[in-house]
Amino acid sequence: MQSDEIRTMILATLPYPPLPVMATRVESDSCVLMDDGVTTSHTFVAKVLDEALARRDLKTNLERRARQTRVFQEFLHVMATEGFACDMERLYIIFCRFSLEHIGTFFPPGHPLDIRFQPLAYTTKGDKVHAKVAEFLAAQSIFYEDKPPVSRQHYLGFDFPEMLRVMRDRLGHVMTNDERGRLEAQEEEADIDSDGET
Numbered sequence: 001m002q003s004d005e006i007r008t009m010i011l012a013t014l015p016y017p018p019l020p021v022m023a024t025r026v027e028s029d030s031c032v033l034m035d036d037g038v039t040t041s042h043t044f045v046a047k048v049l050d051e052a053l054a055r056r057d058l059k060t061n062l063e064r065r066a067r068q069t070r071v072f073q074e075f076l077h078v079m080a081t082e083g084f085a086c087d088m089e090r091l092y093i094i095f096c097r098f099s100l101e102h103i104g105t106f107f108p109p110g111h112p113l114d115i116r117f118q119p120l121a122y123t124t125k126g127d128k129v130h131a132k133v134a135e136f137l138a139a140q141s142i143f144y145e146d147k148p149p150v151s152r153q154h155y156l157g158f159d160f161p162e163m164l165r166v167m168r169d170r171l172g173h174v175m176t177n178d179e180r181g182r183l184e185a186q187e188e189e190a191d192i193d194s195d196g197e198t
Helices: 001-012 041-055 056-082 088-104 129-145 152-156 160-174 177-197
Strands: 019-029 032-040
Touching: 001 041, 001 129, 001 152, 019 041, 032 041, 032 129, 041 056, 041 088, 056 088, 088 160, 129 152, 129 160
Parallel strands: none
Antiparallel strands: 019 032
16 A cells, blocks of 8 residues: 555544644745745644654654554543533634644654644635545545445535534544443543542
8 A cells, every 4th residue: 555545544534633724834945934824734644644654663653653542542531521512612622732732743752843723713615724624524424434425515515613513523423332431431530539639
């Protein structure tokens, strides 16, 4: 399987949608700053994923995957405890936080990341971020075997907060019973620990 196919599959299965981030464009030959523009968080993930695949460093990749698993487990915990019931602004902040933490797993722990997410209201129908989110949701519809699959064209009719709601609903449907049980056990353990401290 080619690296671009692997990258596409990984991006389509991320639990975090493409989000608008500010990116500084640098002229590669002269290293001169050209301008700021907005791209998606998935563009960053694709770039660091390509670099990780090219390195073929088994030890580093295993460490990164372990860190990604911890980030994902914490994400599921936050979604279970507040994300499935919060307003769209808070949900957006949760997606931004864990997108950033996911990107951070490709760098050494503590490595500074200057990724600036745009506000929730930034993404509007017809812009390139909105189109990328529609494409992502349509790919997930195929991956999760929706009957029938929901098309990109259908999602283009949604506004950005509606798309985030679709993402949240999908996460709620695909969490396995084991994941739910593990989260409930962690909450019970945390409750017991906090009761013991009083």
